[in-house]
Amino acid sequence: MTHSYQSQTLSGFLDSMQQDEASAYSLFGPTSYPESVAFWHDPSAPAMAVAPSYTSKEASLLNPLDQKKHKRTRSGCFTCRTRRIKCDETRPLCERCRKGSRECVYPSSTSSSKGSVRTTAKSRAGRPPSQGSDSSGKYEIEAISPLDPIIDEEEPDSAISESRPSPPATTRPDLHKSQSSQSLRKRSIKHTDAGSFIKEQSSSPSAESSHFESMSARSGSIGHSTAEMISNARLPDDLRFYLNFHQEFLTTPHFFLRQSCSRFIQHSLIELALQYEPLLYALVGFSAYHHTLRSPGGKLYTFLKYYNKALILLRKSLGSGEEHSEATLCTVLVLTTFEEYIGDWMNLIDHHRAAHALMLELLTPESANVNELHTNIFLWYARFDVVVGILAGTETVLNRDWYLLKEQYDADQAAIYPDDPSKQLALVASINRRFGLDMASLYAKLSRGMVSMEQFAAQNDQLGLMIEHAKAILRTFDDYEYKVQEFPHQLPLTEDDVTDPYAPGGLHRGPLWDFNYAWIDILSTETMYRYQAMLVLGQNQLPDLQELAEEQCRLIETMDRWPHKDNGYCIMFKNSIGIASMFLPKEHKYQMWSRRKMALMEQNGYFITPRFRSALAAIWQTPEIEHWWLPNEEGYTDIIREVRALTAERLSQPRDELRENVRDMKYMFRGMNLDGREDESPSSTKSGHP
Known part of the structure; x- marks a missing residue:
């Protein structure tokens, strides 16, 4: 690095x-x-x-939560103290432990026994094991089974804070590896006693909750x-x-x-x-x-x-x-x-x-x-x-080692469980992730003169093989059983539709729903890959880029029409919709399709950066989209305006070249002729810089 x-x-x-x-x-x-x-x-x-x-x-x-803490008794039993509830200190068995049929342990009179009992009590409460070092300096990860706090019936509002440790660290039997002491030495969480929170006077938005219940x-x-x-x-x-x-x-x-x-x-x-x-x-x-x-x-x-x-x-x-x-x-x-x-x-x-x-x-x-x-x-x-x-x-x-080890683990799991869709999807995601890693590294080396153009071309071809490998994995699950053959509640298609979203077999459903997202991600990755190769190597990739863009368009529209999609589904199009829009056919209906999807994402909270809006406006020769995506400010709410204004203010003063490059998406748009795509000569795309 x-x-x-x-x-x-x-x-x-x-x-x-x-x-x-x-x-x-x-x-x-x-x-x-x-x-x-x-x-x-x-x-x-x-x-x-x-x-x-x-x-x-x-x-x-x-911090309004930093109020004076209530004093806690230190003479109650360890069980009640661990559960963060008040102990009546009845001996030898307090009332709460008696009612809950729990073991009741009190501090002993000697400090040494106190330490022993405290350790035992914490262990019984499901706290993480000791993080001290052993002779090897390594630890096997153990599963943690925390004890759920129980609220007594006579105190419904005595509710305690959930003082459980981090979620169970699941040990996966198919990979027998240990963690270094460095990775575990600070696993403990600084617990905040939610029971000490002081309720503040506030205007609860609960009156609007019914509006959203139907959206879940x-x-x-x-x-x-x-x-x-x-x-x-x-x-x-x-x-x-x-x-x-x-x-x-x-x-x-x-x-x-x-x-x-x-x-x-x-x-x-x-x-x-x-x-x-x-x-x-x-x-x-x-x-x-x-x-x-x-x-x-x-x-x-x-x-x-x-x-x-x-x-x-x-x-x-x-x-x-x-x-x-x-x-x-x-x-x-x-x-x-x-x-x-x-x-x-x-x-x-x-x-x-x-x-x-x-x-x-x-x-x-x-x-x-x-x-x-x-x-x-x-x-x-x-x-x-x-x-x-x-x-x-x-x-x-x-460091690259993190990504390589993750991919190797996912590859091992996919080989052990070839029929498990989740294992195959994890492997595809790892391949796609490492592709991004290698692609960023390769172009960074090229810009610094660390590789020749011949070396770049050879390594770029290897990147293409990674994409094909990921696509081959996804194709193994083209199972008829989970392919949608018939859509419920189909809407009539019109001349403004850019694709037929109801084509049989065009969508995965049920347990393979995430395969739709995986396909969109891979197609988006391939689009970026071919686009950058076109800019650097002077290859005419425009026909392939348009084909990839149309396939993404079809899949996105098909998912949009599916009645059982999950909340926030459109956010997953963020990596695809922008670059696909650059290469869709230059027809008004395709442009309006892209603009509606961009507006949908912003209405769902994901805002397109000003730099990308201006670049797309130049490509489409439609300057009005720098203001808003849809004609007549359709769907352009006041809160969207305010968020955009906030972002514009925060983007106005970049502090260094790295931040300026990210803000301006320099890598994505470098060398691109934003005056239009009429000239399809690959060399022409290398001459301009936005």
Whole structure:
């Protein structure tokens, strides 16, 4: 890796970023964070509310949850203390343990026995095993089975915070690997006692909940225990509402992940959030963002106040010296996800770098395979790593070994379970991920003169073989049983339709639904691959590019017509719709099809960057789309205008060349003649620069 920050620790990175006075909105920006970003649309707030400097004393004053803690008795039994409920201290068996038929253990009189009993009690409560080092310096990952807290019948509102540890670290028997002590030494979560939360007076958005109940496309199989967990935590009404909205409406596509990560999104993230306040507010802010976009009269302040609070709490946590955990990393990744949604790729880089430092601290390439929580975190992080590398024309930040080991693991699993669609999809995703890694690396080397044009051409051909391998895997599941042969509720086709979405066999359903997303991703990858080869090698790829674009168009439209699609499905088109639109036939109906899909994504919260809008406007010779995608401002709501204005303000001052390149999508549009595509000579596409 050539990046200077590759080996930086998080604390070192924090110090360096705090010296950057221009980073007004970054996670680690100046020591004074401008709260005006959050409050500029709040009528009741001062015009220029600015948070004070981040000394630990002052930062605590910003946190309404930092109230005086209730004193806890230290003479109760360990069982009640572990369950975070009040013990009546009846000996030898307290009333709660007697009623629950639990073992009741009290502290003994000697300090040595206290330590022994405490260790036993924690073990019984399902806490993670000791992280001390052994002679080999390595640990086998153990499955954790936490004890669920139980609320006594006579105290329905005594609800405790869910003080469980991180979700079980699933040991996968087919890969006998161990983790280094470095990867496990900070696994413990700094638990936040949700029971100490003081309910704040707030305007609950629950009155609008009925509007969204009909929009949920999720079964209740995942959410029962999580809903109970949210209900049991003592939270202000607004936080509880948005966590429930997350549970009922948001899906894995909203987090750029696949169905295999459902438990992580619907349970693990919420469980971690109830233990770590910065993640709680980040997750609530993300949920509030999606709720606001669908609410009549929604305002920026509704979700930005939570986003702002998450930043404050996270910076306080990072500056306090407390141990970092998976919850810390997930907080940064939620913020990174939010930045991508609003199209703020420059500030996304700050979050991405912070996430990289935490990845090196908390995970290892091995744990990303054998630990379920770490696997989901890696998949979440790796996407940002690859995309930023491609957009900036640089290599990924995370070392290549992580990606290679993940692909090898997925290949082994696919070989062991050839009939398991999830294993094959995981392998295809790994191949596609490494393709992005290798493609970014190859073009970065070419730009630096590290490879000759002949070497580039040879390695570029190898990239093409990777795409064909992934497509061959997907084709093995072209099973008639799960191919849609007949659509329910078909609409009559008109001359404005760009494809026949009802063609038999054009869509996977049921357990193979994610194969549709996988095909779109691979086709999008191939489009980018051929487009870049055309620019660099002077090959006329336009016929192939148009064919690929039309196939993506067909698949996207077919998924759009399917009545059983999941919430947020259109977000998964983000990598495809933009580049496919560049190469669809230059007919008005194709252009309007693309514009409707772009508008749909923005209405669902995923904003197309201004740079891409201007590039597409030049290609289509339709300058009006720089203002809005549809004629007569159809669907152009006030909240969309406000989010766009916010993003434009944040993108106005890039701090360095990397951020400027990402903002301008330099790699994607370099060498492209944006005056139009009438001249189909490949050499002509190399002459201009946007």
